[in-house]
Structures are given as C-alpha cells and as structure tokens.
Amino acid sequence: MGDPILSIKGVTKSFGGLVALRDISFDVGEGEVVGLMGPNGAGKTTLLNVVAGEYAPNTGMIKFKGQDITKLPPYRVCHLGVGRTYQIPQPFVTLTVRDNLLVSSVYGRGIRKSTAETENDEILALVGLTEKKDTPAGSLPIQLLKKLELARALARKPKLLLLDEVAAGATEAEIPKIVETIRHIRNMGMTIVIIEHVMKVLVNVADRIVVIDKGRKICEESPNAAMCDPKVIEAYFGA
Ligand SMILES: Nc1ncnc2c1ncn2[C@@H]1O[C@H](COP(=O)(O)OP(=O)(O)O)[C@@H](O)[C@H]1O
Ligand SMILES: [Mg+2]
Numbered sequence: 001m002g003d004p005i006l007s008i009k010g011v012t013k014s015f016g017g018l019v020a021l022r023d024i025s026f027d028v029g030e031g032e033v034v035g036l037m038g039p040n041g042a043g044k045t046t047l048l049n050v051v052a053g054e055y056a057p058n059t060g061m062i063k064f065k066g067q068d069i070t071k072l073p074p075y076r077v078c079h080l081g082v083g084r085t086y087q088i089p090q091p092f093v094t095l096t097v098r099d100n101l102l103v104s105s106v107y108g109r110g111i112r113k114s115t116a117e118t119e120n121d122e123i124l125a126l127v128g129l130t131e132k133k134d135t136p137a138g139s140l141p142i143q144l145l146k147k148l149e150l151a152r153a154l155a156r157k158p159k160l161l162l163l164d165e166v167a168a169g170a171t172e173a174e175i176p177k178i179v180e181t182i183r184h185i186r187n188m189g190m191t192i193v194i195i196e197h198v199m200k201v202l203v204n205v206a207d208r209i210v211v212i213d214k215g216r217k218i219c220e221e222s223p224n225a226a227m228c229d230p231k232v233i234e235a236y237f238g239a
Pocket of ligand 2: 044046087
C-alpha cells in the first residue's frame, strides 16, 4: 500500500462510562474497499461517525490524505472529500428524490444546477432510482431510501465513501445488483469503507475486512481468512 488515504490510529471513544471504541488502528489505501464487521453494538457506526467528524474521539488520531481531521466538524470533513450514508436514512422527506441529490451537489460541492442534474441522472440510473426521481423521499419504502442514501452520498463525488449497512433489508434477489453497484463505484476511483452484515456483499467487494467486537479490533484479514478466523466466529456465535 502507498500512502494511505485514511489512517486511523489509537482511536478510543466513550459515551459516559461506555467505551464504544478502544484503541482502534488501521489504514485504508487509495482505491481499496475495506469491510467493517462485528456483532450489533460492536462500535462500527461509532467508528464511521468519528471518521466523519460527528464525534471527536477521546484519544487517537484520524488522518485523511495526510491531513489531521481528528477534530474537524462534519461539514469540513465532507468538503475535504469524505461522503457517508446513515444506517437510518436521513433524506429531506418533503423534497423529491432528484432534489435530494441536488442539495448534495449544489450545497455540498458548489456546482451549478444544470451540471448537477446531468451528473445526478447518471447516479440515479446507477443505483436504480430513475423511475422514482419525481417522488418525494418521504413516500419511499425503506429499500429505496437506502438507495437514495447511497445516491445522495455519491452526488457529493467523495474520494472516500463510508457506507453503513446499505444492503440491510435487501432481498436475496437484490444482492447481486448491490454488489455490482459497489464494484462500479470502486471502478469510478472511490475508496470505500463498508459496514455490512450481508456476507455475500462483503466477500464479493472487500479487499480486506476489519472485525470489531466490543469496541476492539479483533481481526484484519482477507474476507476468506476473516470468515474462518476463530476469534471472529466466537464474536458472532460464542465459543
Ligand atoms: N450517541 C451515543 N450515546 C451513547 N451511546 C452510544 C451512542 N452511539 C452509540 N452508542 C453505544 O455505543 C455502542 C456501539 O454502538 P454502534 O457504534 O452503533 O454499534 P454497531 O454499529 O456496531 O452496531 C453501543 O453500545 C451503543 O449503544
Ligand atoms: Mg451500526
């Protein structure tokens, strides 16, 4: 790996007495897809929130493209080129699908509406939302809200994309399309950190998997090695 695009070093984050992350360190190389796994409550979403600037860690450092972003607020981290989705979708419910993307492009990147609309049509086609572009976000079912979450993040054209369970709730039949979409995004040149419980997705898209259990990193290996790691099996199923 050359210089990492994202470097997480010794990150600890507590909420009152609860230590959600303990001394987490790993790097992500440019163009890599790193999967983040772990049982519910392990600290995965908290880690994305710390990277995205939602919370400052108690100790440790986050660098993005060599710059210390540990204490930057979310809008600054976003403007540097970090996009994210929320595990619980957060669209503007009264705006249409198309206008939700426009907010990301016009306010997030400062580009003109006409340029944004052409680009956003491609993004809607990529995620499979073209037919819903005039529908208010508030009337979409959860699977489509997950797609909109991804499309909104893409409309900011991030260098680093943080995905939080975008495949959750998808049917078995929808998984290949999700895998294809993520591969396409990677081929567009984005680096991706992806939290996912759906193993079929991770095995097919991730170069490396980091597994967190009770706030600690317990494994960092290739997808196939991670699935067979006794520490990982114990974390999910008990000894
Ligand atoms: N804002 C918060 N305030 C208090 N506790 C939190 C907060 N966010 C997360 N936690 C706690 O931190 C732990 C890790 O949560 P989370 O990162 O959401 O786990 P995961 O995404 O792996 O399921 C959980 O025990 C959760 O209850
Ligand atoms: Mg989570």
